[in-house]
Amino acid sequence: MKSLPAALFGAMASVFAQIATTTEPSPSDIxxxxxxxxxxxPVSNVEGLAFNRFFQVWFENIDFEDAAADDNLQWLASQGIALTNxxxxxxxxxxxxxxxxxxxxFGMDNDDFQRVPANVSTVVDLLDTKYISWAEYQEHLPYPGFQGFNYSNQETYADDYVRKHSPLVLYDSIAENSMRLRQIKNFTNFEADLANEKLPQWAFxxxxxxxxxxxxxxTFAAKWLRSWISPLLTNDYFMNDTLxxxxxxxxxxxxxxxxxxxILVGGAVPENLHGTEDNTFYTHYSVIASxxxxxxxxxxxxxxxxxxxxxxxxxxTGYVNSDVDTTHLTLNQTYPGPLSNGKYSEYSPIWPNPVTEADCSAGHGVLDIxxxxxxxTEPTYNYTSPFPYDSKSGYNVGNMARRKELLHSRL
Structure with missing residues (x-):
């Protein structure tokens, strides 16, 4: 894929947006x-506290009630833990x-062609501190590390693979590294990794x-999911200490x-928790923290x-989670940032500074880089909060959270 070179402006802590333009590769180039x-x-075997492998499978745009009522998802929930919050x-x-x-x-409120500057770290950088193997598997990705906006079904020309659903390729720290790019693969590669017992310890x-x-x-997606995952749930190699x-x-x-x-399933879920519910408040950010x-x-x-x-x-770990009052919590939009196009947030050219001095919920401080x-630098937001909020724009201000052993505090 051809793209114009991107420039970084300002100090390292205030990285401005990269403007990416792309010419889609031709079928012959692909x-x-x-x-x-x-x-x-790559493979590794770093022992974890609750699991030795972590895989997440993402689906699209379904209201909670509709997913919870689906027969096939109810069956999967009976094989593990339903996360209801x-x-x-x-x-x-x-x-x-x-x-x-x-x-x-980063203020993103769209499905545009996005690039995040290379000095913004990702979960991959966390995993690499202990050489924990990782991969991303995108169904019908045409080849490892493809960076195009989409790749249509070659028979029907219907939508198939789309860049917006590939989290790792959005980050230049991965997209500009050829070895890392080759770890963004397709489902055929997953089947080969499974058969060759070369699964990573983390995968999306x-x-x-x-x-x-x-x-x-x-209905369609849950039926597909059950047919895809059922053989994996009986595969000893796949299931072994896997969440x-x-x-x-x-x-x-x-x-x-x-x-x-x-839903959480896999060999790392104790049998006595099959068919149970976890009502703790979580967000997508909880997955990285976990x-x-x-x-x-x-x-x-x-x-x-x-x-x-x-x-x-x-x-x-002994960590005590926070109870969050979700009565007035809104997570339908985001705060200002450089990846906004003004649809659900406001554009700001400045990239937010992370917190650097905090133990964080995982208890191991912040990544050295x-x-x-x-x-x-001062952190742009109170990143130690269990949910995102922004005092300057008024986003989610006034919502309540508390540690279970502490009194309520207003954020």
Missing amino acids: AASAATTEPYS LYAVAHPSEPNYCAAAGGDT FTPNMTNDAHDTNI VLITFDEDNTYKKTNRIFS VSANWGLPSLGRWDCGANILEIVANR VKKTYAK
Whole structure:
């Protein structure tokens, strides 16, 4: 893929937006790259507190009530733990995927072709501190590391793979590194990694636009999911100490709360918890925090810093999660930032500074490169909060949260 060079302006802690323009590769270019680009499948065996592998599978745009009522999702919930209080963090899709990798939306309120500057860290940088293997699996991605805006079904020309549903490729710290790019693969590569027992310890899965419910509905997607995951749930190699999060990027009715139905399954879920519910307040940021707590990793210093940790992990660390009053909480839009186009937030040219001096909910401080990059700067937001808010723009100000052993505090 050809793109104009991007420039960074200002100090390291105030990185301005990169303007990315792209000419989509031709079918012949894609075919040539597919013939020569080899996937990279590193393996590792770093022991965690609650799981040794963590996989998340994302679906699209379904209201909580509709997902919770689906027969196939109810069956999957009976095989694990239903998370009944997990929230997406914005609309539309792409800011949620962005948040899942980098702990922030950066004001994104659109599904545009986005690039996040290379000095903004991601969950990959956290995993790399302990050489924990990782991958991203995108159904029908034409070749490892493809950076195009989309890739249509070559028979029907219907939507298939889309860049906006690929969180890691949004970050130049990954997209500008050829080895990292080759770890963004397709489902055929996943099947090969499974058969060769070369699965990573962390992975993000996105089905295509048909199977993820975006262009269909929850009945279709849940039926596909059950047929896809059922053989995996009986595969000893896949299941061994593995935790799988099945979730959605956002709800479908923007005026609702953006609560999304989610399920934890896998060999890391104790049998006595099968068919149970976890009503703890979580967001997409909780996933990064939980991964950090499980493997003793630092924080990105963004919204993962104060996020609640999955109880299955928190119970092993002694961390006490916060109770959050969601009565007036709104997670349907976001705060100002450089990736906004003015639809659900306001544009600001300044990239937010993370917190650098905090233990964070995982208890292991902030990533060293983040502390070095943003040394002697003030964090833009109170990233130690269990939910995002912004005092300057008034976003989510006045909502209530408390640690279970503390009195209520107003944020």
